[in-house]
Amino acid sequence: MKDKKDIVQEYTRVWAEEAHRCSKCGKCRSFCPVFLETGDEKMGTRGRLSLAAALAANQVAPTKEFLRSISTCMRCLRCTRECPSQVNFDRLIRAVRGALGRRVWRYQAANLLVGALLENRWMMDAAVRCGAIAQRFLPKGSARWVRELPFFYRGSAVTPRFASQPALRTHGGYHRTQKSRMTVMLYTGCVINYLYPDIAQSVIDVLNRGGVDVIVSPRELCCGIPAISAGDHATAKRLARHNVHLVRKFNVDYVVCACSTCTHTFMKDYPELIGEDAAAFAKKAMDVSCFIRNVLGLTAARTDVTATYHDPCHMRFGMNVTKEPRELIAQASRFVEMPCADKCCGMAGAFGIINHAISKKIFERKAAAVRSSGAQVVATSCPSCMMQLRGQLHDRGIAVDVVHTVELFRRGMIEKQKREK
Numbered sequence: 001m002k003d004k005k006d007i008v009q010e011y012t013r014v015w016a017e018e019a020h021r022c023s024k025c026g027k028c029r030s031f032c033p034v035f036l037e038t039g040d041e042k043m044g045t046r047g048r049l050s051l052a053a054a055l056a057a058n059q060v061a062p063t064k065e066f067l068r069s070i071s072t073c074m075r076c077l078r079c080t081r082e083c084p085s086q087v088n089f090d091r092l093i094r095a096v097r098g099a100l101g102r103r104v105w106r107y108q109a110a111n112l113l114v115g116a117l118l119e120n121r122w123m124m125d126a127a128v129r130c131g132a133i134a135q136r137f138l139p140k141g142s143a144r145w146v147r148e149l150p151f152f153y154r155g156s157a158v159t160p161r162f163a164s165q166p167a168l169r170t171h172g173g174y175h176r177t178q179k180s181r182m183t184v185m186l187y188t189g190c191v192i193n194y195l196y197p198d199i200a201q202s203v204i205d206v207l208n209r210g211g212v213d214v215i216v217s218p219r220e221l222c223c224g225i226p227a228i229s230a231g232d233h234a235t236a237k238r239l240a241r242h243n244v245h246l247v248r249k250f251n252v253d254y255v256v257c258a259c260s261t262c263t264h265t266f267m268k269d270y271p272e273l274i275g276e277d278a279a280a281f282a283k284k285a286m287d288v289s290c291f292i293r294n295v296l297g298l299t300a301a302r303t304d305v306t307a308t309y310h311d312p313c314h315m316r317f318g319m320n321v322t323k324e325p326r327e328l329i330a331q332a333s334r335f336v337e338m339p340c341a342d343k344c345c346g347m348a349g350a351f352g353i354i355n356h357a358i359s360k361k362i363f364e365r366k367a368a369a370v371r372s373s374g375a376q377v378v379a380t381s382c383p384s385c386m387m388q389l390r391g392q393l394h395d396r397g398i399a400v401d402v403v404h405t406v407e408l409f410r411r412g413m414i415e416k417q418k419r420e421k
């Protein structure tokens with residue numbers, strides 16, 4: 001590691017702007033999901049702030065323990081939203097990780113590899129293809145040893161299968177309708193592209209039925225959230241510029257996303273990363289539920305299922321969107337609100353893989369909530385949350401279907417069109 005002073009200097013400015021607002025009230029101890037499960041002050045918002053302060057004041061070294069404290073923040077944004085003193089903790093954690101990402105060799109090596117994958121679609125496709133081939137040789141079911149292997153999705157009986165063809169290959173192109181109201185770009189995002197291409201298919205179908213032309217560009221690249229979270233801001237900036245320029249070429253009315261994390265990254269992180277260049281793009285970015293409800297005003301008929309909704313953190317705390325997905329679900333099913341719908345599922349991208357034991361503990365509350373709701377279906381607006389819900393519910397023997405909100409709404413739309421014939 002290079003000089004500690006380098007690290008300190010890089011985030012001292014952000015630290016000075018944000019952290020002095022912390023009154024040490026401790027309210028974050030009642031909602032930080034990682035603190036709630038570990039009970040460890042260093043694993044909570046206030047503890048992380050205190051450690052960052054001590055580092056800035058040269059009172060502690062950036063030890064292994066310090067790095068663990070910083071790396072176990074899920075960036076769920078709950079503290080940034082609910083802190084009574086309005087400490088923008090997310091800004092601070094990004095600054096700290098950004099400084100570490102440029103100075104700690106282990107982070108640099110990981111960022112180099114991940115950055116190369118994120119910026120080169122062919123490389124990512126090839127890596128996923130290798131993963132898909134390897135998956136064919138994995139025993140099906142719940143063999144414990146398979147779950148504990150490194151580099152695979154650890155700890156769940158359900159290893160998500162890579163799609164035989166990525167969504168960008170099968171759905172890339174122009175999907176026109178007869179009476180077009182407008183044209184949008186569907187930004188698929190990596191999880192939908194490689195794991196859940198059916199969600200892309202559902203979005204295209206719903207929007208086409210609603211009279212919207214949809215462009216899916218095989219040239220889209222990752223939104224950059226893995227790079228931002230790992231402190232690799234240089235890669236994140238290049239990805240942001242690529243996606244912004246791509247959208248500009250198509251001159252679409254909206255950029256619609258079915259992944260709340262990608263949408264949040266476009267709306268909130270891109271303007272911070274590349275400034276004015278991203279302003280128009282950020283205004284066009286919209287979550288698919290909001291687009292269907294607020295822009296298109298589409299309706300569906302109630303199907304014969306009882307469904308509940310899990311709030312993805314980036315949707316609820318990052319974008320303050322809670323109403324629209326629930327309204328879509330209530331049209332297409334009998335909607336029941338589950339307790340603690342706003343509680344994090346514990347996935348948070350790579351967090352659920354790297355910190356599997358904590359992630360599993362965080363999910364306990366969600367499992368109990370799903371069970372007590374009596375719902376047959378859990379809908380959500382984030383493919384990573386879907387991955388966690390499917391794996392963890394299956395592990396606990398809870399037989400509940402997990403779908404994307406738009407998939408459930410599509411069923412209701414088809415039902416409505418059938419009844420109208």
Ligand code: SF4
Binds near residue numbers: 022029086
């Ligand atoms: S809730 Fe905000 S002000 Fe209170 S201890 Fe946590 S970060 Fe500090």
Ligand code: SF4
Binds near residue numbers: 045
């Ligand atoms: S972002 Fe989430 S995990 Fe990180 S400190 Fe805040 S509440 Fe805790």
